[in-house]
Amino acid sequence: MASSGDPEYKSSSTPVPGSGTGTGSGGVDYFKFDLILRFLLFAASLVAVVVMVTGNQTEYIPLPRPAKFRYSPAFVYFVAAFSVSGLYGIITTLASLSAIRKPNLKTKLLLQFIFWDALILGITASAAGTAGGVAYLGLKGNNHVDWHKICNIYDKFCRHIGSSVAVGVFGSIVLVLLIWISAHSIHSRVPK
Amino acid sequence: MASSGDPEYKSSSTPVPGSGTGTGSGGVDYFKFDLILRFLLFAASLVAVVVMVTGNQTEYIPLPRPAKFRYSPAFVYFVAAFSVSGLYGIITTLASLSAIRKPNLKTKLLLQFIFWDALILGITASAAGTAGGVAYLGLKGNNHVDWHKICNIYDKFCRHIGSSVAVGVFGSIVLVLLIWISAHSIHSRVPK
Secondary structure, three states: OOOOOOOOOOHHOOOOOOOOOOOOOOOOOOOOHHHHHHHHHHHHHHHHHHHHOOEEEEOOOOOEEEEEEHHHHHHHHHHHHEEEEEEHHHHHHHHHHHHHHHHHHHHHHHHHHHHHHHHHHHHHHHHHHHHHHHHHHHHHOOOHHHEEEOOOOOOHHHHHHHHHHHHHHHHHHHHHHHHHHHHHHHHHOOOO | OOOOOOOOOOOHOOOOOOOOOOOOOOOOOOOOHHHHHHHHHHHHHHHHHHHHHHHOOEOOOOEEEOOOOHOOOOHHHHHHHHHHHHHHHHHHHHHHHHHHHOHHHHHHHHHHHHHHHHHHHHHHHHHHHHHHHHHHHHHHHEHHHHOHHHHHHOOOHHHHHHHHHHHHHHHOOOHHHHHHHHHHHHOOOOOO
16 A cells, blocks of 8 residues: 555556545555655755855955855745755655555645645745846846856855755756656546 | 535535546536636736736937847746746636536546646746846845846836736746645545
8 A cells, every 4th residue: 555556557547446435545656756755855955955055155356255145135035945845845754654654644645745745836946946047147147237247256156056056946846746646646546 | 517616625525425436526626716717827927928028128328228038038938938838828728618518527637737737837936936036136236246236227127027027926826726726626536
């Protein structure tokens, strides 16, 4: 019941006969995969936040001018969003773990997961976009409005920002996958 | 069957007995609400794109300097993303309409909707974030890196950008709601 299930789609359309009553189980689920993905979400969020926060760099051009994530509202939003998603990741990892032990909670939990995953996805994707948009300006600048690029000077800072945004995009993709497997698991429990 | 259903959650946990076989129907669904939301997604995407694209403004300071959305990669990404989501909105509005007429397609369609909604949500939320981050820089500038604000000069341009991003955020929220009602509808078909 807690198996990783048959990845082939067709198998899910033949639920165990007679399992339609009781705990609402039957049908495939991917809770072990779910567990791994949720832990990945937590890890990705943690890495994104740590890499972003540790990117401080001071350049002497000619006066000392530091670059810090908190100088940009976009990066502050990014850190806040991925702190939330990291916390969410670790909490739902535990929830997923408990569901593997108590299978009769699973269907209800899957619905809760989709609800929250969709909300967190909206937050993380927009945060990755916001930080990515500003990071791209740092990398390329914009001649039309005289915003000069800064990544030729603040190289370490920009490497941190870029890596952090990449990990953030990865975290958002993990959330999309989580929604997909939860939806598929619930769908497999609907009698045909 | 195509009714808007009882909005109270508890009612969904008592599906019609004996409906567990056959077409997979039974349980609540919100296809009329779904239809309206999908049309709203289309309308919001259309408005976001049109408002963004029509924001061109030329200021003479002292030479003529135009501001156009295509000067910023962030705004180009925004227009591309919301063109896709507008197209997706109108296609799924038609799919939702056909599901109201042919109820036996519904459960499968709900799963497809969640899959695609999650993907499009990732795209639109990140696009709204990207454009929003750059628009905020235009509004406030960033003294730390000498990026001066431009919205005191390009007022009409910035009004268009700001409105467009706001409508884009609204469209992303509609997508979250769509995932929620689809997930809830599928869940209500799982026998308890």
